[in-house]
Structure formats: C-alpha cells, structure tokens
C-alpha cells in the first residue's frame with residue numbers, strides 16, 4: 001500500500017486529495033494546522049508549513065518511514081491589499097513563507113523518506129497565476145510572485161533531486177470551487193483532484209520539473 005503525505009488536508013483541494021487517495025486504498029498521512037478540523041479517515045498530524053519547527057517535528061515523527069508521494073498543497077491567497085499603491089508588505093512576506101518556502105522546506109525535510117519509497121514523487125500545487133507568460137491582467141503581487149518563485153524553486157529541486165530518482169511536478173489545479181477559489185469557479189475539487197492524481201500517476205522521469213495543469217497539459221512558464 002503506497003503512502004501519501006498531504007499538506008493542508010482539512011479542507012478544499014487538500015481534503016479532496018485525502019478523500020480520493022483513501023478511496024484508492026492508499027495510506028494517507030493527512031496534515032493540517034489544526035488536526036481537529038480533519039474529518040476523514042487515516043492518520044492526521046499537526047503541521048504549519050510556515051513554521052520550520054513544525055516541519056522538523058513532523059519529519060522527526062515520521063523518521064525512517066518511506067513516503068511514496070508528498071502533495072504540497074497548503075497555500076494562501078495573499079493579503080487583501082495586494083494591488084499597486086496599497087501593497088501589504090507583511091502579508092506579502094507571509095504569502096512567500098507559506099506558498100514558497102513551506103513546500104521547499106518540506107522537500108528538504110522529506111527527501112530521504114521519498115527517496116527510500118517505491119514511487120519517489122513530490123507534487124507541488126502551484127497556479128497559472130504564477131505564469132509570467134500568462135499574466136495579461138496584472139495585480140496580485142503577493143500571490144502571483146509566490147507561485148512564480150515556487151515554480152522556479154521546484155525547477156531547481158527537480159534537477160537537484162534527480163540523482164536520487166525523485167520526480168517533482170508542478171500542478172495547476174484549475175479554478176476550483178473552494179474557500180480560495182470561490183463559488184463562481186467552474187471546476188469542482190473532485191474533477192480537479194482526479195485530473196491531478198492521474199497526472200501524478202503518469203509522471204515519469206521525462207516529466208520531472210514540468211509545469212502541468214490538472215488535465216496534464218504543459219503550461220507556459
């Protein structure tokens with residue numbers, strides 16, 4: 001039975017990843033800031049991805065285990081004021097801590113656990129909002145840059161971890177009905193996650209470091 005570790009598993013896309021992997025017979029290690037908020041089966045452990053000590057405590061708790069897949073899903077939309085002329089710089093810094101440094105710190109903490117597994121994969125939930133080529137509407141300085149930088153960092157990671165046989169993929173979930181995506185989003189979490197799971201499943205060494213959408217199509221950087 002393969003093992004998946006998911007960040008931000010208590011709601012939205014992360015919860016749907018947990019639900020679908022449980023249904024698929026996987027061992028799910030769900031993590032979230034407040035484990036009491038997690039309402040599915042499987043193990044749940046506390047994790048705040050913005051807090052290095054919290055990541056270290058989780059790694060210590062799981063030390064020696066093999067983790068086939070880490071789904072770095074936890075993320076925030078950025079501060080309310082992220083438009084030019086009104087930028088909340090503390091909020092921007094917090095967005096980078098959660099969306100950019102959190103997933104990379106997770107990779108540092110769990111690389112050996114992933115490397116000793118059969119599948120050896122790390123998935124990073126990013127956003128098309130981080131695509132420079134796709135930015136035709138401006139604004140959203142905090143969220144956009146957090147995902148652009150995540151894309152670059154994971155590209156480096158894919159090169160650095162290749163000798164260990166670890167495959168890293170960047171996944172855009174689409175615009176999804178969640179607390180972050182809102183009610184007008186066209187895609188439900190079940191459809192988005194089913195697509196991302198299939199893309200993760202299909203990923204081979206040739207996909208290491210690629211930026212894909214939930215249908216598995218390459219997106220422009």
Ligand SMILES: NC(=O)c1ccc[n+]([C@@H]2O[C@H](COP(=O)([O-])OP(=O)(O)OC[C@H]3O[C@@H](n4cnc5c(N)ncnc54)[C@H](OP(=O)(O)O)[C@@H]3O)[C@@H](O)[C@H]2O)c1
Nearest residue numbers: 008012013033048049050074075127175176178179180181
């Ligand atoms: N929804 C969309 O349309 C969309 C589009 C593109 C990309 N994405 C990306 O998809 C991912 C999931 O988004 P979502 O739509 O499911 O958002 P969501 O419904 O707002 O859920 C966000 C999740 O991240 C967790 N989280 C936030 N900060 C955290 C931290 N410091 N440590 C641990 N967990 C933390 C939240 O936990 P709490 O409950 O404790 O806050 C929650 O579980 C994000 O990376 C987001 O950027 C979403």
